[in-house]
Amino acid sequence: MRRYRHGLVLGKFYPPHAGHHHLVSTAADRCDLLTVLVCAATVESVPLADRVAWLREVHQDPAIRVVGTVDDIPMDVRDPAIWDAHMAVFRAAVPEPVDAVFTSESYGAELGRRFGADAVCVDPARSLFPVSGTAVRADPAAHWDFLRPPVRAALTRRIVVLGAESTGTTTLARDLADHYRARGGVWGRTRWVPEYGREYSERKLARLRRERPGAGWSDVAFGSEEFPVIARRQAERETEAARLSSPVLFCDTDAFATTVWHERYLGTPSPAVQEIADRTRRQCLWLLTDHTDVPFEDDGLRDGEELRPWMTGRFAAELARTGRRTVRVTGPRDRRLATAVAAVDELLGEGWDFAAPLVVPGGHAPTTVPDLTERR
Known part of the structure; x- marks a missing residue:
């Protein structure tokens, strides 16, 4: 089998999937140097920089x-x-000169001729990985197992459960994850992300009690500089979970919610936390747990029963102001779950919002190869 000095694979990688990775790995095995060229059109909805970063993460040779x-x-x-x-x-x-062009498409011979290179065809029948970029864009969930972690993290539908103290956010996030896992198949990997702020608070109280035995939650004081740490770590954990989850991920709070928690403890907004919330915004739906009809339970890290109506109002106001898609859940546990499931199913039923690739002049799709750079 001939070996080449410089090989080329090009494609839209919109988005990258297992067929692309097989093509790249096969070509790399036969080349001293392989260039993977990602070609993106400005009308497409996945940024070029993201596609390049995803491929670099997977192919670190x-x-x-x-x-x-x-x-x-x-x-x-x-x-x-x-x-x-x-x-x-x-x-x-x-x-640079190209010695071989690796494709699985019928245009490969012409592409090789124009580069003055050998045209090497890889799995043209798509027998190893029966998937295409078109198919993934049409239904990512149906092709989830063909996607690598960085792409999953970008495509996962992230659902945030947020609300005032003792309003059942953790219970609902856990119940939702259980509900979707029970559907089986790809949904069996559904995860939920616990609230990092609670873990942070538990450690903070434990440190104080080592210094002052008998200290309680009311003795704990927060500084503004702590909230960006909490928001940043919450966002990191969310992305870590999305890389491994099913097409849906449930989050017990998020960086946006931390902006309201900053107000609750310090009385003012935090531009630093707001910047993190804006920069890491990939969530699709926010489920606001209402405080009414939910008894307040003091678990040792709560002291704001009287603030619950204010916090519910602040969450609702900020969700509306920032244009976040929101559903308010009320009533007993089973009704809250049913309301949330209906909202999540509606979101999933809308599909994913990929912009269509370019078409040929005149507005018609080509009748032969859909796109020069469409691999699978």
Whole structure:
């Protein structure tokens, strides 16, 4: 089997999936250096930088170089002028000589000819990984097992349960995860993310009690600088869980909720926490647990029963002000779960919001190969 000095794989990777990774790994095994060229159009809804980062994480071999370029030229493999325009983009991104082009597509021979390189076809029947970028965009959940952790983290539908003290956020987050796990299949990996602020508070109280035995929660004081730490770690844990979860993840609070907790303890908003909440915003739905009809239980880390109506109001106001999709849950535990499940199912039923790839001039999809850079 011939070995090459410099090989090339190019594609949209919109998004990357197992077929892409097999193509890259196969090509890398036969090349001293492999360049993976990610070609993204500006109309597409997954940023070029994300696709490059995802591929670099999966393919960390130093002999694999992942680069990206913007290619806003619609493809029609029947048009030589369009081919020429694409090749100008490809050559600008990869100016070095190419010895072999690896593809699984019918256009591979022409692509190799234009690069002056061998055209190597890899699994053209898609027998090893029966998946395509088009199929993933149409229904990510149905193709979840073909996606690697960084892509899953980006696509997971993240649902936040938030509310005032002792309003059942943890109970609802756990119940929702149990409910979706029971559906089996890919949903059997559904996870929920505990509240990091509670863990932080438990440690803070434990440290105080080592210094002052008998100290209680009312003796604990928070500084503004602690809340960005809590918000940042909450967001990190959420992303860590999303990499391993099913297409849905339940979060007992989030960085946004920490903005209101900062107000509750210090009386003012925190720009630092707000910045974290804005920067890490990937959540899709917020479930606000109402305080009414839920008895207050002092578990040793609570002292704000009288503040619950205010906090519920602040959460509702800030959720509305920031345009977050919100459902308020009330009533007993079973009714809250039913309301939440209905809201989550509605969200999942809407599918994922991928922008359509470019079409050929005139607004029609090509009749042969859907897109030069569409791998699987």
